[in-house]
Amino acid sequence: MIPKPALELRYIYKNFGEKNIFTNFNLNFPEVGFATIMGPSGYGKTTLVNLMLGIHKPDHGEILGFDERKIAVVFQEDRLLEHKNGLENIMFVLRNPAKDDEDMAWELLTRTRLAKDAHKLARNYSGGMKRRLALCRALVTDFDLLILDEPFKGLDVALKPDIMALTKQRCEGKQVILITHDMQEAEYFGGYIVDISNPPLFFDEMNT
Amino acid sequence: MTSFTSSLKYLLSVAFWLVLWHMASLAIANSIILVSPIAATARLLELAGEGAFWQSLGTSLLRIMIGFVAALAAGIVIAALTSRMKWLYTLMLPIFNVIKSIPVASFIMLVLMWMSSSNISTFIAFVTVLPIVYFNTYEGTKTTDIKLLEMAKVFNVRPYKILRDIYIPAVTPHVISAASSGLGFAFKAGVAAEIISTARGTIGFNLHTARIFLQTEDVFAWTIAIVVLSYAMERTFKLLLKRVSNDTKTST
Numbered sequence: 017m018i019p020k021p022a023l024e025l026r027y028i029y030k031n032f033g034e035k036n037i038f039t040n041f042n043l044n045f046p047e048v049g050f051a052t053i054m055g056p057s058g059y060g061k062t063t064l065v066n067l068m069l070g071i072h073k074p075d076h077g078e079i080l081g082f083d084e085r086k087i088a089v090v091f092q093e094d095r096l097l098e099h100k101n102g103l104e105n106i107m108f109v110l111r112n113p114a115k116d117d118e119d120m121a122w123e124l125l126t127r128t129r130l131a132k133d134a135h136k137l138a139r140n141y142s143g144g145m146k147r148r149l150a151l152c153r154a155l156v157t158d159f160d161l162l163i164l165d166e167p168f169k170g171l172d173v174a175l176k177p178d179i180m181a182l183t184k185q186r187c188e189g190k191q192v193i194l195i196t197h198d199m200q201e202a203e204y205f206g207g208y209i210v211d212i213s214n215p216p217l218f219f220d221e222m223n224t
Numbered sequence: 225m226t227s228f229t230s231s232l233k234y235l236l237s238v239a240f241w242l243v244l245w246h247m248a249s250l251a252i253a254n255s256i257i258l259v260s261p262i263a264a265t266a267r268l269l270e271l272a273g274e275g276a277f278w279q280s281l282g283t284s285l286l287r288i289m290i291g292f293v294a295a296l297a298a299g300i301v302i303a304a305l306t307s308r309m310k311w312l313y314t315l316m317l318p319i320f321n322v323i324k325s326i327p328v329a330s331f332i333m334l335v336l337m338w339m340s341s342s343n344i345s346t347f348i349a350f351v352t353v354l355p356i357v358y359f360n361t362y363e364g365t366k367t368t369d370i371k372l373l374e375m376a377k378v379f380n381v382r383p384y385k386i387l388r389d390i391y392i393p394a395v396t397p398h399v400i401s402a403a404s405s406g407l408g409f410a411f412k413a414g415v416a417a418e419i420i421s422t423a424r425g426t427i428g429f430n431l432h433t434a435r436i437f438l439q440t441e442d443v444f445a446w447t448i449a450i451v452v453l454s455y456a457m458e459r460t461f462k463l464l465l466k467r468v469s470n471d472t473k474t475s476t
Binding site for chain 1: 370372375376377378379380381382385389390393
């Protein structure tokens with residue numbers, strides 16, 4: 017198998033109007049496993065996600081390797097089709113849904129305790145249910161890279177360990193970028209952890 | 225307020241204006257200037273017994289509806305294209321602004337020189353409804369949730385799913401609103417075109433003839449027929465569009 021090019025952000029500059037977000041920002045990622053980005057609010061974690069996804073373009077600099085991968089994402093907002101039911105929201109992102117995919121969708125719904133609400137419209141879900149559904153939608157795909165922007169925020173404390181275990185299991189052997197405020201989450205998934213407020217950020221030169 | 229009480233209030237308002245109309249006709253006491261609602265309804269029922277009445281109604285309805293449906297389809301397609309292509313929007317904007325501003329009568333006069341009178345109501349209904357549908361649908365495309373589009377792009381979702389599950393649900397309320405008001409305009413403009421062009425065997429032609437022969441009862445009877453027809457078509461079309469949009473929402 018031909019190895020995919022490295023995931024890397026080089027010499028990134030990004031401003032929104034007068035507000036500077038990144039100045040000569042550099043970041044690269046390990047080829048496999050979890051890379052967790054932490055840091056206080058206002059340091060551009062979500063802007064970073066948007067840059068990696070190609071939603072925002074940097075003013076200067078290069079973003080390498082992301083467009084070579086099949087990406088799945090859990091955005092900070094759920095971004096669900098509110099007029100569709102839970103199962104339909106999951107199936108929406110599958111290009112050629114086969115029986116196996118639907119089985120996987122049901123397995124994810126079951127493991128996130130959403131199976132009995134699978135035919136309810138997403139607009140009638142609670143905040144926590146929407147978060148779980150957004151996670152199911154990402155985990156059902158055959159991704160190379162999963163980007164998780166605070167995916168466990170607002171989850172029921174009793175459910176959180178199972179949901180985190182499911183995420184870890186589905187991400188085995190894949191590249192994952194996790195954005196979180198929660199050190200316990202970062203430690204649970206292992207891998208590399210960086211603080212965005214303390215550059216330079218080179219995951220591949222760090223130890224776990 | 226329940227729908228029953230609001231319907232009752234509406235019916236009472238209608239009754240109030242009918243009574244006022246009747247009293248005005250009694251006060252004027254000249255059936256050439258103003259006929260009573262009873263006389264107008266009686267004449268309408270009399271006309272409804274004639275085959276020519278239904279033939280005229282059918283001819284006008286068909287021609288106007290062809291123009292309306294064509295405008296609906298063209299308006300939606302052009303709005304979809306211009307929402308994706310900024311240069312096309314800029315190119316089309318003056319055309320739609322001009323069409324919107326030209327008085328219907330001017331259009332009719334112009335078109336009379338280009339085509340036969342039998343096609344005029346179709347064309348006039350088309351140009352009257354087109355800008356209404358276009359501007360409403362274009363606004364609808366602007367209200368499409370950009371965050372959902374970004375999500376679909378990241379997941380590399382198939383374009384037909386993006387259209388079906390993101391664009392259509394966002395645009396449908398705007399299309400329904402445009403179709404609803406556009407249909408009324410289509411009838412008004414279409415019948416006006418028939419009157420001016422004296423297109424034979426149409427509602428407009430019958431109105432034109434009734435006016436020439438000072439048959440005020442006929443003018444009122446045909447006008448009532450237009451109002452009823454326009455209202456019935458508007459309700460039918462709204463139901464149809466709601467059905468289509470619900471089917472789109474529930475399909476996977």
